[in-house]
Amino acid sequence: MTHQSAVRDYELAPVKFSRLTRRGVLLGLSGAQLVVVGAGAITLVFALYFGGAASLVYVVPILTLCATLTWVGVGGRKLVEWVPTVSRWLRRSIRGQLLFQRRVAKPRPAGTLSLPGDAARLRQWVDPETGAVMVHDPHQATLTAIVGVTHPAFILLDPVEQQRRVTSWGRVLATTCRSGRIASLQVMERTLPDSGKGLAEWWSQHGRQNGSWTSTTYAELIDRAGPAGERHASTVSISLDMKAAGRAIRAAGGGNRGAAAVLRQEMSTMTAALRAADLAPSGWLEPGDLALILRSAYDPVVAGALERHGDLGRDLATAGPVAVTESWSSVRSDSAHHCVLWISEWPRSLVYPGFLAPVLLSSGVRRTFTLLYTPMRTDQAARNIRKKKTEYISDAAQRQRIGQIEDAQQSAEYNDVLQQEADLTAGHGILRNTGLIAVSAQDPDELERAVADIEQAAIQASCETRRLWGQQAQAFSAAALPLCRTV
Structure with a gap:
């Protein structure tokens, strides 16, 4: 193998990552979204079957809530996807598990x-x-x-x-x-x-600690500059x-x-x-x-x-x-x-x-x-x-x-x-x-x-x-x- 081919084999190569999967179970909807949509659809069917068109007045708020949970997003996630996180947070808050002592x-x-x-x-x-x-x-x-x-x-x-x-x-x-x-x-x-331990050890081994002004100044500088790193x-x-x-x-x-x-x-x-x-x-x-x-x-x-x-x-x-x-x-x-x-x-x-x-x-x-x-x-x-x-x-x-x-x-x-x-x-x-x-x-x-x-x-x-x-x-x-x- 020639030197040129060896270098070419080790040339810096770019890479690409796989995307975060956003595909749903059906028509782009996740499982949680399908459950909410299904609940809204069942509610609408039962309302029309038992109450007729007059019952739509009572069903509209439920349908609006289902649509909001399914398609409205906050922080890159749909509202229905926030339900497990929020419920878990509320449960831990009620039980006093947010504070550890x-x-x-x-x-x-x-x-x-x-x-x-x-x-x-x-x-x-x-x-x-x-x-x-x-x-x-x-x-x-x-x-x-x-x-x-x-x-x-x-x-x-x-x-x-x-x-x-x-x-x-x-x-x-x-x-x-x-x-x-x-x-x-x-x-x-x-x-x-940086704790300054390395500088302190180097100064103790190689520094001239003779009590002079230069030695004292260096010691103070190392003591102050070490932890700032x-x-x-x-x-x-x-x-x-x-x-x-x-x-x-x-x-x-x-x-x-x-x-x-x-x-x-x-x-x-x-x-x-x-x-x-x-x-x-x-x-x-x-x-x-x-x-x-x-x-x-x-x-x-x-x-x-x-x-x-x-x-x-x-x-x-x-x-x-x-x-x-x-x-x-x-x-x-x-x-x-x-x-x-x-x-x-x-x-x-x-x-x-x-x-x-x-x-x-x-x-x-x-x-x-x-x-x-x-x-x-x-x-x-x-x-x-x-x-x-x-x-x-x-x-x-x-x-x-x-x-x-x-x-x-x-x-x-x-x-x-x-x-x-x-x-x-x-x-x-x-x-x-x-x-x-x-x-x-x-x-x-x-x-x-x-x-x-x-x-x-x-x-x-x-x-x-x-x-x-x-x-x-x-x-x-x-x-x-x-x-x-x-x-």
């Missing part, structure tokens, strides 16, 4: 995590062989492990090296698809206030599906020990895949490391101080928040206000790798960016694609029968399904990708400004974001914690 005088059971909401069911398990902490979700039957990852700045690499790393990362994702035992994989990148930290979390791996777990001894043994195999495979992709895993997180991440997420003011003082705040049993208050549009924890945005639309046109640079490199905003990958088994993906193709073809035939014109959006979604089928036939895996951005600030006004900055940065990255109204607390645990949680 830790009971300081009452110790928590051993092995539990002091987290609010549905995350309170999580349990910790320390692997005796590796010392890594594994988080067990008994309801979802998953066991999660987290590894820290360091990497060079992607945008500073030349195009050939960028394409090589993109191809290598694709192999990492393909590993999770082939396993069949991975429930989800989470990539989390967060901005942290900002750094980025990345983690990769893998979640073992204990139901899918049930046979392997029983063969390994059963229980938590058997599940930990199976998860260790996936951890070894993931470590090898990350190193092959030129990513440097820094070791699977121990309980103290995870405690610092949880404490920093809910109480960001003390994050720098905890990092500088070594052993403080490394107790996982007390790493959760002291108080959490959820509102319709945000959530407040110990020392910060948070808001979670969902990336509802990825770029619809061709983009090059690194298109998220405006979001990831935004300065002056404390945020956590999370990508949650959910792999699908090959047989499940094939059945899902066949089902989608059948629905698209039948829906197109129904529209043609009634004379409705097919728009470009429906054609583009059908082409995306065909492309997924071609990729699956070629041996590639299918992953469901969810992007979340958790933004944090000291007060509500600063939070709104930070959210506006992130939304503008997402527009520059050709992405569309939506605020997750009415589910901020659950979304925050999914976006800001490396525990492979879902919304």
